[in-house]
Amino acid sequence: xxxxxxxxxxxxxxxxxxNSDFELKEAELRELKEAEVLFESVFLSxxxxxxxxxxxxxxxxxxxxxxxxxxxxxxxxxxFQVGTYVVANAGWTTHFISDGKDLQQLPxxxxxxxxxxxxxxxxxxxxxxxxxxxxxxxxxxxDTVLVSAAAGAVGSVVGQIAKIGGCKVVGCAGSxxxxxxxxxIGFDEAFNYKTIGSLEEALRKASPDGYDCYFDNVGGEFxxxxxxxxxxxxxxxxxxxxSEYNDTVPQKGPYVHMPxxxxxxxxxxxxVSRWKxxxxxALKILLGWVVEGKIKCEEHVTEGFERMPGAFMGMLKGxxxxxxxxxx
Amino acid sequence: xxxxxxxxxxxxxxxxxxNSDFELKEAELRELKEAEVLFESVFLSxxxxxxxxxxxxxxxxxxxxxxxxxxxxxxxxxxFQVGTYVVANAGWTTHFISDGKDLQQLPxxxxxxxxxxxxxxxxxxxxxxxxxxxxxxxxxxxDTVLVSAAAGAVGSVVGQIAKIGGCKVVGCAGSxxxxxxxxxIGFDEAFNYKTIGSLEEALRKASPDGYDCYFDNVGGEFxxxxxxxxxxxxxxxxxxxxSEYNDTVPQKGPYVHMPxxxxxxxxxxxxVSRWKxxxxxALKILLGWVVEGKIKCEEHVTEGFERMPGAFMGMLKGxxxxxxxxxx
Numbered sequence: 001x002x003x004x005x006x007x008x009x010x011x012x013x014x015x016x017x018x019n020s021d022f023e024l025k026e027a028e029l030r031e032l033k034e035a036e037v038l039f040e041s042v043f044l045s046x047x048x049x050x051x052x053x054x055x056x057x058x059x060x061x062x063x064x065x066x067x068x069x070x071x072x073x074x075x076x077x078x079x080f081q082v083g084t085y086v087v088a089n090a091g092w093t094t095h096f097i098s099d100g101k102d103l104q105q106l107p108x109x110x111x112x113x114x115x116x117x118x119x120x121x122x123x124x125x126x127x128x129x130x131x132x133x134x135x136x137x138x139x140x141x142x143d144t145v146l147v148s149a150a151a152g153a154v155g156s157v158v159g160q161i162a163k164i165g166g167c168k169v170v171g172c173a174g175s176x177x178x179x180x181x182x183x184x185i186g187f188d189e190a191f192n193y194k195t196i197g198s199l200e201e202a203l204r205k206a207s208p209d210g211y212d213c214y215f216d217n218v219g220g221e222f223x224x225x226x227x228x229x230x231x232x233x234x235x236x237x238x239x240x241x242x243s244e245y246n247d248t249v250p251q252k253g254p255y256v257h258m259p260x261x262x263x264x265x266x267x268x269x270x271x272v273s274r275w276k277x278x279x280x281x282a283l284k285i286l287l288g289w290v291v292e293g294k295i296k297c298e299e300h301v302t303e304g305f306e307r308m309p310g311a312f313m314g315m316l317k318g319x320x321x322x323x324x325x326x327x328x
Numbered sequence: 329x330x331x332x333x334x335x336x337x338x339x340x341x342x343x344x345x346x347n348s349d350f351e352l353k354e355a356e357l358r359e360l361k362e363a364e365v366l367f368e369s370v371f372l373s374x375x376x377x378x379x380x381x382x383x384x385x386x387x388x389x390x391x392x393x394x395x396x397x398x399x400x401x402x403x404x405x406x407x408f409q410v411g412t413y414v415v416a417n418a419g420w421t422t423h424f425i426s427d428g429k430d431l432q433q434l435p436x437x438x439x440x441x442x443x444x445x446x447x448x449x450x451x452x453x454x455x456x457x458x459x460x461x462x463x464x465x466x467x468x469x470x471d472t473v474l475v476s477a478a479a480g481a482v483g484s485v486v487g488q489i490a491k492i493g494g495c496k497v498v499g500c501a502g503s504x505x506x507x508x509x510x511x512x513i514g515f516d517e518a519f520n521y522k523t524i525g526s527l528e529e530a531l532r533k534a535s536p537d538g539y540d541c542y543f544d545n546v547g548g549e550f551x552x553x554x555x556x557x558x559x560x561x562x563x564x565x566x567x568x569x570x571s572e573y574n575d576t577v578p579q580k581g582p583y584v585h586m587p588x589x590x591x592x593x594x595x596x597x598x599x600v601s602r603w604k605x606x607x608x609x610a611l612k613i614l615l616g617w618v619v620e621g622k623i624k625c626e627e628h629v630t631e632g633f634e635r636m637p638g639a640f641m642g643m644l645k646g647x648x649x650x651x652x653x654x655x656x
Contacts, residue, residue: 052586219585241585252580257547257569258380260597267595269588 002029002038002073004095006063007308013054016246017316022064022309029097037080039070041094044305044326045119046312047153048217051245064092064308067124069106069115085109087118094305094328107283110291114299117290120323121157121297126286127279128239128272129157129215133165135275136237136268137213141166144207146226149217149242150190151178151298153323157286158215159187160295167213170206174318181321185296199225210234218243224253230265238269246316298322330357330366330401332423334391335636341382344574345644350392350637357425365408367398369422372633372654373447374640375481376545379573392420392636395452397434397443413437415446422633422656435611438619442627445618448651449485449625454614455607456567456600457485457543461493463603464565464596465541469494472535474554477545477570478518479506479626481651485614486543487515488623495541498534502646509649513624527553538562546571552581558593566597574644626650 003026010023032038045067057065067089072080077100080086086103090096106118113122120126132154133139145162149155150171159169163186170189171182182190189206196202203211203226210231216223219241230236244251259265275282289295300320302311305328315324331354338351360366373395385393395417400408405428408414414431418424434446441450448454460482461467473490477483478499487497491514498517499510510518517534524530531539531554538559544551547569558564572579587593603610617623628648630639633656643652 052590056590216585219583223585224583238585238588241583241589244583244586250582250586253583254578255547255552255569255572255581256584256595257544257551257566257597258572258578260566260595261569261599262380262384263597264599264602265597267584267588269585269591269593271589271592274592 002095003027004029004093005305006094007092009054009058009060009062009064011060013051013246015248017051017309017313019309024306029095032074032076032097035077035099037072037077037098037100038074039086039088039090039096039098040073041068041070041090041305041328042085043116043119044068044092044308044328045124046308046315046324046326047125048240048242048245048316050312051316065089066092067119069118070096080105085115085118087123092308107287113287113290116299116301116323116325116327117297119325120153120299121290121295122283122286124272125153125323126157127275127282128154129161130282130286131272131275131278132215132237132239132270133158133161133213136270137215137235139165139167139213142168143212144168144170144209145213145215146203146207146211147171147215147217148222148226149173149240149318150182150187151321152217152318153320154239155215155217156182156185156298156322157295160185161289162213163187164289164294168207170203170211172202178321181298193222200229203229213237215239216241220244220251221253224256227256227259227265230259230263232263234263234265236265236267238267242316299325301325301327303327330423331355332357332421333633334422335420337382337386337388337390337392339388341379341574343576345379345637345641347637352634357423360402360404360425363405363427365400365405365426365428366402367414367416367418367424367426368401369396369398369418369633369656370413371444371447372396372420372636372656373452374636374643374652374654375453376568376570376573376644378640379644393417394420395447397446398424408433413443413446415451420636435615438615441615441618444627444629444651444653444655445625447653448481448627449618449623450611450614452600453481453651454485455603455610456482457489458610458614459600459603459606460543460565460567460598461486461489461541464598465543465563467493467495467541470496471540472496472498472537472559473541473543474531474535474539475499475543475545476550476554477501477568477646478510478515479649480545480646482567483543483545484510484513484626484650485623488513489617490541491515492617492622496535498531498539500530506649509626521550528557531557541565543567544569548572548579549581552584555584555587555593558587558591560591562591562593564593564595566595570644627653629653629655631655
C-alpha cells in the first residue's frame with residue numbers, strides 16, 4: 001500500500017498566501033486497475049500562475065494545482081514502463097494513479113541534463129518564453145527587448161532566446177545577486193528595480209532610444225512606466241502580472257490609451273497553451289539550446305515535499321533565482 | 329488682394345478648451361509666384377485629434393492644425409485648374425497659398441455627394457474606420473463588434489462597415505437622439521451610456537456572450553469596463569481616447585494586465601497614416617459604398633468660419649451627430 005501526501009487549499013488566499021491556507025493530507029492509494037499506472041513525484045513545480053488560478057480553478061479542499069516530473073513505480077499499462085519519467089499535471093502530491101491520459105512522456109533525455117528542467121527551461125516556462133518572444137513580440141535581430149522579472153523561470157529564458165535572436169536585451173530583477181546573474185548569462189543591461197532611484201531613468205539609461213519589445217511578467221506600476229518608453233510600433237507580450245496577483249483591491253494606474261495611440265503600440269495577453277500543438281517542435285529546439293550551452297539554466301531547489309507551501313510563497317516574494325523546484 | 333482669416337492657438341489649452349484660447353487673425357496674402365496656387369476654404373474639419381495634438385505639434389501663436397476642402401481661385405500651376413477641389417492640411421484658415429505639394433486632389437466626385445464628405449466618410453475618419461476594422465480588429469463575419477462614440481464621424485462608419493462585413497454591431501453614444509440614429513443606420517443594438525444605470529449590464533444585455541472586437545474611440549473608465557467583457561482572443565483597436573484628452577491630471581483605472589492575460593486579448597493603438605499608401609484603394613471603396621447607399625452619412629454643419637472654435641468645443645462635448653463640419 002502506498003500512502004500519498006498532498007497539499008490542499010484549505011482556505012482561498014486573501015492577499016498574500018499564508019501557511020494556514022494550506023493543509024497537508026495523507027491518503028492510502030488503492031490497488032491499480034487494468035491499464036493504470038502508479039507514479040511517484042520526483043520534482044514538483046511552483047509557478048506564479050498558481051496564485052491567480054487558485055481562485056478560478058480550485059475550491060477549498062482541492063489539491064493545489066501544478067505539474068511535476070514523476071516516475072513510474074508500478075504499471076498495468078504497457079505504454080508506461082517502470083522507471084520511466086513523465087510530466088504530469090497531478091497537483092501538489094507525492095504519488096498518484098493515472099490511466100495514462102494527459103501525461104507527457106519525457107523524450108530521450110541527455111544524462112547531464114537534470115530532469116527537473118522539464119518543469120523549467122525545457123517545459124512550460126521555456127515554452128512560454130519561446131512563443132511569447134517569437135509569436136507575440138515577433139522579435140527581429142536588432143530589436144531592443146526589455147524583460148521584467150528577468151531572473152525568474154520565464155524571464156531568464158526570454159533574455160537568452162532574445163540574445164540568440166540577435167536582440168539587445170535589458171533585464172530587471174529584484175536583487176543585486178540576480179542582476180549579476182543576468183549579466184553572467186548574457187543580458188546586455190540589467191538593473192535592480194528595488195535600489196534604483198528612478199525607474200524612468202534606469203530604463204532610459206539602459207536604452208536611450210526606447211524599447212521595441214517588452215516581455216511583461218509583472219504588470220502594475222512598473223509596466224505603466226515602461227509603456228511610455230516603448231518605441232513606435234512597439235510590441236508588448238503580457239505574460240504575467242505578479243505584482244497584481246496578491247491584491248485584494250485591484251490597483252489602479254494611468255490609462256494605457258494615450259501612449260498606445262501616440263506610439264501605435266501593440267499589446268497582447270497570452271497563455272502558452274495556445275500553441276499546444278507546437279510544443280514538440282519547440283521543446284526539441286529548447287533542449288538543443290540547453291545541450292549546446294546557449295541557454296544556461298539556474299534552479300532554486302527546495303528539498304522536501306513538506307516545504308512546498310514555503311517554496312511557493314518564497315517564489316511569489318521573488319526569493320528564487322531561476323526556476324523554483326521542489327525535490328521530494 | 330486677398331485677406332485670409334485664421335484661427336490661432338493663443339494659449340495652450342488647460343483642461344477643456346475655452347474661447348479665450350483662440351484668436352482670430354487676419355492677414356493680406358501676397359501675389360502668387362510661379363507654380364503657386366491660391367485656395368479658398370469651402371469646408372473645414374474639426375476632429376478630436378486636434379485636442380491632444382495641440383500640445384504636441386503646435387506652439388502658441390500657430391494657426392490651429394486641421395484639414396479642409398478648398399477650391400482653386402487662382403493658379404500659376406498647370407496641375408491645379410481654377411475651380412477644382414483639393415483636401416489640404418492647411419489649418420484653420422480661409423485662404424492659403426500652396427506650391428501644390430502635399431495636396432490631395434478630389435477624385436471625380438458624383439454630383440449628389442457633398443464634397444464635405446472628403447473630410448468625413450470619404451476622408452480621414454472613414455479611412456480610420458476602414459483600416460481600424462480590417463487591419464486591427466481583423467473583423468470576420470459573425471463577430472460581435474462594439475463601437476464607442478458610435479454616432480461620431482468615425483464610429484458611425486465603423487458600425488456600418490462592420491455590418492457590411494457580416495458582424496453584429498453594438499454601439500453606444502451620449503444621447504437618445506444619437507441612439508435612435510444608430511438604429512436607423514443599422515446598428516443591431518445601441519444604448520445611451522449617460523442614462524443607463526450600469527454599463528456592465530447594458531453591455532451584457534446587448535451581447536450576453538461578450539465581444540470579439542472593440543473599436544475604442546473613448547478610452548478611460550468606459551474602456552476599462554468593456555475590457556472585462558471581451559471574449560477570448562478579443563481584439564481592441566485603440567483609435568481615440570476622447571474621455572482623456574482634456575485631463576490636466578491623467579485619470580487612473582484598473583490595470584489591464586489580468587483581463588488581457590486571462591482572455592488572451594489583443595490591443596493595438598493606431599494612427600491611420602500608417603496605411604497612407606493604401607488610401608486610394610480604400611477611398612474608392614468608401615465612395616462606392618456611399619454611392620450605393622450602403623453607408624449613410626450624417627453631418628453636423630456649423631455655418632461661418634468665425635464659429636469654428638465653438639464648433640470644435642461642441643464636438644469635444646459630443647454635441648455633433650455624425651461628422652462636425654464648418655461651412656465657410
